[in-house]
Amino acid sequence: MFVFNKTSDWLEALPVDERNRMLEDSIKEGRQIRTKYQERLKEIENKRKEKLREKQIALERKQKAAIKTKTKHTSDVIYYGLWQRPDEVDDIYEITSVTEKRKALISQIRFRQKVLKQVVVDKKLYFVSEKGKALPLEKLKSNVIKLIVDATEGPSEERVARDVPLFVGKKVLHTFKEGKWNGRVLSVVKGFPEFYNIVYDCDLDESTATISSATAIYTYKLKQEYRDGNLEILPEADITQN
Structure with missing residues (x-):
């Protein structure tokens, strides 16, 4: 009014x-x-x-997809082992199937790209095909070797952190959803100081129990595992068998 x-x-x-x-x-x-x-x-x-809900859903989907991708690449590289020396690439000659050889080489490339996130100058090192055609095995092998060599130029020593102890050479108890496993930390992955090589007692030859008899060597971010409460350093005298 x-x-x-x-x-x-x-x-x-x-x-x-x-x-x-x-x-x-x-x-x-x-x-x-x-x-x-x-x-x-x-x-x-x-x-x-x-x-906001749509953004959250999209983010969750993206995160789930990333986790799924990393899980796949990690599973593949665990099966073949993470090659850390150029001569280890020759392991593909022990594989008879051409398809399996290609899968082994690609698993190394994808793990370094998607999981380790190795930084490279030449991004073509991560190519597995070009112009719609799969790269030949020798080219894939050459790329894997170059990635390994590039990584070895990075740090290979264990870095000291205030909130975690040194792991290399230590016996540990590693907890997973499936159970707990005794193992020994072997080394830091060259070029990737957050990643450690570890061998578990169950993968050693019972007659010798030497590292050279290991049927598998695994790679994990042990510092994060320790922070999450999934890794415990064992005194040598207190080691128990699984």
Whole structure:
């Protein structure tokens, strides 16, 4: 009412019935405006929440996809072992199937790219195909060797951290969802100081129990495992067999 430049004097000059009617209409209109305002605020808030929910869902999907990808590449490289010396690449000659040889080489490339996130100057080292055609085995082998050599130029010593002890050479108890396993930490992965090579007692030849008899050597971020409470250093005298 006052929006239309109607003053209080003008209102007082109106007949009582008309004045009361206009006041009631004004109050009713005010309620309607406030209701619409609250509804609009609620609509804006709901849209904001919906956008946040969509972003969260998209992020979770992306994270799950990344974890799934890393899990696959990790499983593949565990099967073949992480090659850390150029001569280890010759292990593919022990594989008879060409398809399996290709899979072994690609597993090394993808693990270094997606899991270790090895930084390279020539990104073509991570190519497994070019112009729609699969790279020949010798080219894949050459790329794997170059990746290994590039990594060896990085640090290979164990870095000291304030919140974790040194691991190399230590006997440890490593906890997984499936159980607990005794093992020994062998070394740091060259070029990747966060990753450690570890061999578990169950993978050693019982007759010799030497590292050279190990049927598998694994690679883990042991510092993070220690921080998460999944790794315990064992005194040599307290080691128990699984």
